[in-house]
Amino acid sequence: MNTKVLMKGNEALAEAAIRAGLKGYFGYPITPQSELLEYISRELPKRGGSFIQAESEIAAINMVYGGAGTGERVMTSTSSPGYSLMQECISYIACAELPCLLVNVVRGGPGLGTIQPSQGDYFQAVKGGGHGDYRVIVLAPNSVQEMADFTYLGMDLADQYRNPVLILADGALGQMMEPVIFPDYNPEDHKVDHSAWATRGKPNDRDHNVITTLHLVSEKMEEVNLTLQEKYRTIVQNEVRYETIEVDDADFIIVAFGLTSRVAHKSVELARAEGLKVGLLRPQTLFPFPTNILSELADRVRGMLVVEMNAGQMVEDVRLAVNGKIPVSFHGRMGGIIPQPEEILDRIKLVYNVNEMETA
Amino acid sequence: MKHEIIIAGFGGQGVLSMGMTLAYAGMVEGKEVSWMPSYGPEMRGGTANCTVIISDAIISSPIINSYDMAVILNQPSMEKFEDSVKENGHLLFEANNIMVKPTRQNVTIHEIPAMIESVKLENKKIMNMIMLGSILAVRPIVTIKSVLEALKKVLPDRHHHLIPINESALKRGMELVGELTTA
Numbered sequence: 001m002n003t004k005v006l007m008k009g010n011e012a013l014a015e016a017a018i019r020a021g022l023k024g025y026f027g028y029p030i031t032p033q034s035e036l037l038e039y040i041s042r043e044l045p046k047r048g049g050s051f052i053q054a055e056s057e058i059a060a061i062n063m064v065y066g067g068a069g070t071g072e073r074v075m076t077s078t079s080s081p082g083y084s085l086m087q088e089c090i091s092y093i094a095c096a097e098l099p100c101l102l103v104n105v106v107r108g109g110p111g112l113g114t115i116q117p118s119q120g121d122y123f124q125a126v127k128g129g130g131h132g133d134y135r136v137i138v139l140a141p142n143s144v145q146e147m148a149d150f151t152y153l154g155m156d157l158a159d160q161y162r163n164p165v166l167i168l169a170d171g172a173l174g175q176m177m178e179p180v181i182f183p184d185y186n187p188e189d190h191k192v193d194h195s196a197w198a199t200r201g202k203p204n205d206r207d208h209n210v211i212t213t214l215h216l217v218s219e220k221m222e223e224v225n226l227t228l229q230e231k232y233r234t235i236v237q238n239e240v241r242y243e244t245i246e247v248d249d250a251d252f253i254i255v256a257f258g259l260t261s262r263v264a265h266k267s268v269e270l271a272r273a274e275g276l277k278v279g280l281l282r283p284q285t286l287f288p289f290p291t292n293i294l295s296e297l298a299d300r301v302r303g304m305l306v307v308e309m310n311a312g313q314m315v316e317d318v319r320l321a322v323n324g325k326i327p328v329s330f331h332g333r334m335g336g337i338i339p340q341p342e343e344i345l346d347r348i349k350l351v352y353n354v355n356e357m358e359t360a
Numbered sequence: 361m362k363h364e365i366i367i368a369g370f371g372g373q374g375v376l377s378m379g380m381t382l383a384y385a386g387m388v389e390g391k392e393v394s395w396m397p398s399y400g401p402e403m404r405g406g407t408a409n410c411t412v413i414i415s416d417a418i419i420s421s422p423i424i425n426s427y428d429m430a431v432i433l434n435q436p437s438m439e440k441f442e443d444s445v446k447e448n449g450h451l452l453f454e455a456n457n458i459m460v461k462p463t464r465q466n467v468t469i470h471e472i473p474a475m476i477e478s479v480k481l482e483n484k485k486i487m488n489m490i491m492l493g494s495i496l497a498v499r500p501i502v503t504i505k506s507v508l509e510a511l512k513k514v515l516p517d518r519h520h521h522l523i524p525i526n527e528s529a530l531k532r533g534m535e536l537v538g539e540l541t542t543a
Contacts, residue, residue, distance in 0.1 A: 004387060006380070006383060006384050006387055006393070006395070006513075031399075032399060115399070171399070172396065172422075172423065175396070175397055175399045176394060176395060176396040176397070176422055177380065177383060177394070177395035177396075177397075178393065178394050178395070178419075178422070179387050179392075179393060259423070262420055262421045262422060262423070263420075263421045263423055265420035265421065266420040266421035268420075269420060338423045340423070340424075340425055341420075341421055341424075
């Protein structure tokens, strides 16, 4: 029976991960993500998995690397400064092509920053963060329901592509409560056979499976890179996800992800009430980015406004997608401040009739 | 119909749980709900607040800065939120905890002696449920029945024996609003 329950985003994500067949969680507490770790520490050991509180985020992500090598479902979760600490090992996991789920409940930076919500880690999440040419699939939920839904999806995508999947949330999504329904999901039906590469003991009838990221011969290292790039192209082709709100007759588009898209949705309502034909495009995947739909929309709207809780990060990808066809403006708040629907509306009014290109 | 409510006070007064119970009751009635707590530095300084939205339609933004109703349980929160109640909205406050009374003319102000009543009911912890009763008398956002059902889900089993005292508190809170209006 799938009943509605009222849960915090952090808890809904944790519960979904356990229901998705999580076998190992490795993490280190940090606000505003700690409820997630706390929930898993309480529930996972009772329900067939292992919880380890590591001595640091660096240790935690290296445990994820080890756990992922078994082909079982493993994850970690943290918040911004902790995610920074994990970057080296995420590069290793991506190179070794191991499936795992990562969660960053973003807080305001840079530095130790604030514990309030932010989207300041977009570049780090989407463009790499660690060294080398690798990509992490990045999912951006905007509700407690999606905190759960994207956890199942993330686990599946990680297994399918043998790639780390990151859920990029923020402090507010982690802390707020909304109703959530957990779907029917039997992990057994989603099991992917990883026996060809996973290191879980060698049977007599095959060679050793080896997980390594060290390839000293240049030709071999280039081959590894080409394989990775081929995989990323497949992901770009098949896994773009986005939501559109009121775009059909829109002549102006707001682009926003995560919590900001909720506020922007309200701004769309306010703008529509004043007769402005404003729509909203919300990327649900940040890598792969919904480039094509943005390019299509750019052919028929007069302008776009990107709203983020940072100094202007996703706006660069929107401008790449739009490729100079229309002006793309930016409105951002930082330091843990959430933009208000009215201030976004004011900003829309300011640029609605302006034709020249604006810089952030 | 949409209700946008801020509940604010000191940590320990039951601010967050009052909001959670209200949100849960809304969900029990099949409505869209959201509950957004303060969790930042202000909470660590002792004050806490939560925003509750209960709506028939999908809730776009859970983050708002003006409210149909403010429920205020301490002086710092009064200073912070008095001006953010919408015109013709409601401002409820706990009589014993507020030294400087609100002065807004374009909202309806309700002074609820919830603290004294909780002492009369011999359980100071249910002050928040008295306030919740008053909220529901001012605006029937959800029924008492839904609140009681919500309490069964919000409270762990070991505290279910406290539901009857919570029920009396809710009812007393409702009565108080009537008594104050007729007085």
